[in-house]
Amino acid sequence: MVTNSRSIDPGELLRSRPTNTFKGLISWLCLLFILCAVSLLLVFAVMVLVSPGMTEYATDSVHEFAGSVPRHLEETPDGGYVEIQAPELVYEYGVKIVSAVAVMLTALILVFAFRQDRRAFEAIVARWLGWVWMEAKLIIIACFLVFLLSLMGNSSTPLIFTAGVLGVLLLYFLCLDVGRNRRFFGHNIIHSVLLRINDFHKMTTFQQRALRRAYSVIGVCAALIAFGLFGYGILINLLPPPHRDKLALTVPFVSVVGVIGAVWWYILSLKRDLRDWNLLMDQITEMYGGNLDAVNHVPPTSNLYDCAMQLNMIRTGVQKAVEEGTKADRTKIELITNVSHDIKTPLTSVISYVELLKKEELSPAAKDYVDILSQKTQRLSVIVQDVFEVSKAATGNISLNLDDLDIGRLLKQTFVEMEEVIEHSKLQFRVDIPDTPMLVHADGQRLYRVFQNLIRNCTQYSLEGSRVYVSLVAQSGLASASIRNVSKTEITMKGEDLTARFVRGDQNRTTEGSGLGLSIAKSFTEACGGRFFVRTDGDLFVATVQFPLVGGETIKGMA
């Protein structure tokens, strides 16, 4: 309990307290009363300053107003008047002053006591004021100014006081309105008309809405111009001669202001639309670039809100699908990794006992069987390792040792390493590697595995006795190595399908190999930042590995 009460900020309590409209009204009326009283006093003070003679008249009228108290004035030597100080007078004035002061104090206390409620009430008043068209407000102000002008010749005191009080009240309401309502000039008849014309968001297409807005602005402008011309024409004929021209000109002036306002409104709303378009386009660009976290914040009042929200929903959907896809892929690969781990232990036993069997005295047939077992366990061992590597590469869990290296030299080294395999294959390798070094940024060990897999692939799937062409060329900032061979069997798949995991050119899967060679080559090349693609043309099979050259071009003359 104690901790609870301590945690509440007293200021917050005051602010969050529910406001009472009645108290607010009382407080507000008191404020108005004080404003009136202060303005009366000010007007009085100004009048006294302007002409001291007024004092007499003013006191007189005040007296009249306060209950016709007889005047007790005496002429002083210096020509002024001094009030005679009589006890009864003091008493009479004293009561009035005291009661006036009391009333003022009460009002002040009420104003301050309920200031929270008053502010809330002022907000309500301001909201009401906000609903009033700007034109109506201008007319009221104009009327007041006309009233003030009419006072110029006529100095009737009650009217002056009325003018003073009205002026202060008007000023108060104006301040309230301007202070609280941000759209003082925005809310006008023309704007309301334009909004009403364009309020068909749900029913029309964006194009129709945009066109309607343009046409409505043109229409309103035309109407305003016509109104200005006609009004001028009519007024110039109807008005009495003095100031006729000037008064008549107000109408076209108003219509010009209206036209400017309407065009301004059109430009602003066009700007808003374009801004929202930009937001949407930016989001699309971001999403296209792979950032699925990009969300647009188009305001609900926008013409494009529906479209923006739908785009946001599409984004959410895509993001979810991608996340689920990655999750599924990861689970699959985790499974493969675990399984390959679990296979390795029994496989170790199998390999060990096959080795032990080889040493035993066996019949020739049994020896033959053991040799087959040995070969197949060796192959199984390779497959398990390949599965493991490919799953690692696919999850991006592979550690790379990137370095600048000469891809041509790497290819030559690979051929030397694989000499035995190549000699056994009875294929003819036509290797064309230029002597100029081609530096690429890659992991040498992985890149060796890429070429190793590609060459092994050739030796397994090429037509016997055919030629394999290996070439390395540098063109437009890329080093591209390609290996071309003629397939033993008909290739029925598309190039990109061949690089998928566990896919093999021969559908009956009788040959050696794990079906992971091309997949590993592709994963490793891409992990190192290169491109890998496979193309087939009839029985011709072409695998290409591309890497951007370091420095953008071939470095010549390296020792």
Add this chain to the structure above:
Amino acid sequence: MDNESKNILVVDDDREIVRAIALTLESEGYTVLKAYDGMEALDLVATKNIHLIIIDVMMPRLDGLSAIMRIREGKNLPIIVLSAKSENSDKILGLSMGADDYVTKPFNPMELAARVKSQLRRYTSLGDINSQGENVIINGRLRFNLDEHVLYADDEPIKLTATETKIVELLMRNPGRIFPAEEIYSKIWNESAYSTENTVMVHIRRIREKIEINPSEPEYLKVVWGIGYKFEKH
């Protein structure tokens, strides 16, 4: 052979693997002790005179790496780690825990036997090599005698051709340095190289087949892909 006197402790929770390793090693003449988890291994290490340990990483009760750390607190004997994990980081972790060698499953028992032999040689004969005061370069299980121009692996002379010997000497004198093929060629043949890289490459592959336990995963004479060759420091 003096293998009879060598006690080897084989630790794995898979009894068949232990048995297979034991059979292979016994056929080579070693005495094999068996344990099936880390705690048993520690007990045996404490009570028996053991010369080498082959231990699996993933085991119940006490895993291999923790067992190695406990053994290393008191004993300095060669340890070969077996693991189904083939990541480089796993290897580095195993070696930094105090293992001397790392063999990934599935392995060939003959290769394991070769590694056992190599580890035991290094462990027992390092002392007398230094005392002989010969002019030699020692790198792991390899020893190059500069006077005789003979390379020994696990104290057994390796038959190398004259060119191969020159290459080995050049590389072993500069362990860790990467030599492009042309540089090796120009230093050995004293001629400048014109697309003769292949000659050097072929020589190096042959040397590797002679000196490495598993030539497809060389430990000493390594290819620096796309750059050249180097002799790893051990």
